Amino acid sequence: MESSALGAPAVRSGPPPPVGPPPRRSGTDRREWLLAAGLLLPNLALLTMFVYRPLIDNFRLSFTDYNISAPTGANSVGTANYVEWFGRDDTRTIVGNTIIFTFATVIISMVLGLALALLLDQKLRGRNVVRSLVFAPFVVSGAAIGVAFQFVFDPSFGLIRDLLSRVGASTPDFFQDSTWAMFMVTTTYIWKNLGYTFVIYLAALQGRRIDLDEAAEIDGATPWTHFRRVLLPQLRPTTFFLSITVLLNSVQVFDLIYAQTRGGPVGTGTTTLVFQVYQETFVNMRAGYGATVATIMFLILLTITFIQVRVMDRGTKA
Numbered sequence: 419m420e421s422s423a424l425g426a427p428a429v430r431s432g433p434p435p436p437v438g439p440p441p442r443r444s445g446t447d448r449r450e451w452l453l454a455a456g457l458l459l460p461n462l463a464l465l466t467m468f469v470y471r472p473l474i475d476n477f478r479l480s481f482t483d484y485n486i487s488a489p490t491g492a493n494s495v496g497t498a499n500y501v502e503w504f505g506r507d508d509t510r511t512i513v514g515n516t517i518i519f520t521f522a523t524v525i526i527s528m529v530l531g532l533a534l535a536l537l538l539d540q541k542l543r544g545r546n547v548v549r550s551l552v553f554a555p556f557v558v559s560g561a562a563i564g565v566a567f568q569f570v571f572d573p574s575f576g577l578i579r580d581l582l583s584r585v586g587a588s589t590p591d592f593f594q595d596s597t598w599a600m601f602m603v604t605t606t607y608i609w610k611n612l613g614y615t616f617v618i619y620l621a622a623l624q625g626r627r628i629d630l631d632e633a634a635e636i637d638g639a640t641p642w643t644h645f646r647r648v649l650l651p652q653l654r655p656t657t658f659f660l661s662i663t664v665l666l667n668s669v670q671v672f673d674l675i676y677a678q679t680r681g682g683p684v685g686t687g688t689t690t691l692v693f694q695v696y697q698e699t700f701v702n703m704r705a706g707y708g709a710t711v712a713t714i715m716f717l718i719l720l721t722i723t724f725i726q727v728r729v730m731d732r733g734t735k736a
Contacts, residue, residue, distance in 0.1 A: 473716070479709040486705045499710035508686045516669065516690040519604055523668045527608050528660055531615025532653075538616075539623045549620070556613035564677025567606045596687030599679050603688050607674055611667065615660055622656040623649075658730045662723060669719060672696060691715045 480499055484492035503509055534552060538545050555563065570577045571592040579589040590598040626649070634644045672692050675681060681689040681697060689697065691711060699708030 476709045476712055476716075479706050480713045482706040482709075483704075484706040484709070485703050486699065487703045492706060495706070499707050500714075502707070503710055503714065508689075511686050512689050512691060512694055515600065515686070515688060518600060519607075519671070519688075519690055520665060520668045522604050523607050523611065524661065524664045527611050527615050527664060528657070530608070530612055531660075532619045534612070534616045535619035535623055539620060549617075552616050553613035555610045556617075558610070560607075560610060560671065560673040561677045563606060563610050564603075564674040567602070567609075568678055571602045593679070594683050596684055599683055599688050603675050603678050606678065607668070607671055610674070611664065614667075615664060618656060618660055619653070622653055626652045654730075654733065658726065662726055665722065666719065669715065691718075 479492060481494055481496060482492035483495050483499075538549055538552070542548075569575075573579055573589045573591050573593070576589075578592075582589050592598045592602045630648050630652070631644070634648045639647070669690070670692050671690070675688055675690065675693050676696075679688045681687070681693050686694075692715065695708045695712045695715070697708075698704045698711060
């Protein structure tokens with residue numbers, strides 16, 4: 419190293435040393451690709467076999483007159499099934515039943531689940547036992563709960579009749595009146611599904627930021643202001659998740675409706691879209707028409723989910 423006239427070391431001229439991590443070897447990249455492929459391919463194969471292929475087959479069958487009991491194949495009918503569905507008299511009733519049942523179960527179960535989570539997040543005696551009791555119905559079969567609640571709503575000797583008779587009120591005929599039958603299946607499903615929304619909200623509450631609660635308390639925020647301005651914004655991702663999952667689960671409810679009303683009374687009193695798929699495919703033996711209803715239901719759910727995602731994205735960016 420050369421020295422300058424003042425004794426300081428001279429700086430050599432030349433290209434600067436390379437900055438950043440050294441280039442990776444191609445062998446490492448190849449091993450990572452092989453590992454990713456080994457982890458992803460089995461899952462993609464299962465999704466293709468049990469999700470994507472049945473979805474494509476269902477869409478294909480919706481343009482045929484396929485009968486599951488006939489030995490012959492399916493004949494193409496074009497869009498006749500779709501034209502029939504939109505033109506049938508019972509379509510409006512079935513869609514209305516689906517909307518009422520779905521949105522009532524989604525909204526009420528989420529509101530009650532959040533209220534119970536807020537209550538049982540407090541330090542109360544016996545709260546673990548109550549938590550277990552609230553969550554227990556969710557893991558019970560829907561068919562079993564449907565059969566059990568038939569005795570609760572029975573207008574002749576059910577629990578509801580006994581309670582109403584004590585106050586001198588008459589008991590509605592839950593098995594013959596379409597409005598009360600829809601109330602019965604909706605209430606039963608809310609009771610069954612309440613444990614799911616409750617436990618998800620409870621987990622979100624236990625993972626919230628305590629420092630924000632302390633800051634709101636120091637600022638003198640009222641309980642309602644604390645709930646609206648501090649707690650709800652932290653629960654927004656959980657609420658978005660529940661709004662999608664509860665909606666999808668509610669639309670697919672079949673066993674409970676079958677056990678309680680068989681889709682009646684008076685024809686289609688409690689028939690929803692998913693129950694119509696079963697009715698047309700396995701009772702009326704019109705699998706092609708049932709595939710049409712399933713395709714329409716899929717497109718409706720896809721649209722609703724897309725709207726929910728867009729609304730959530732806009733709320734996050736705002």
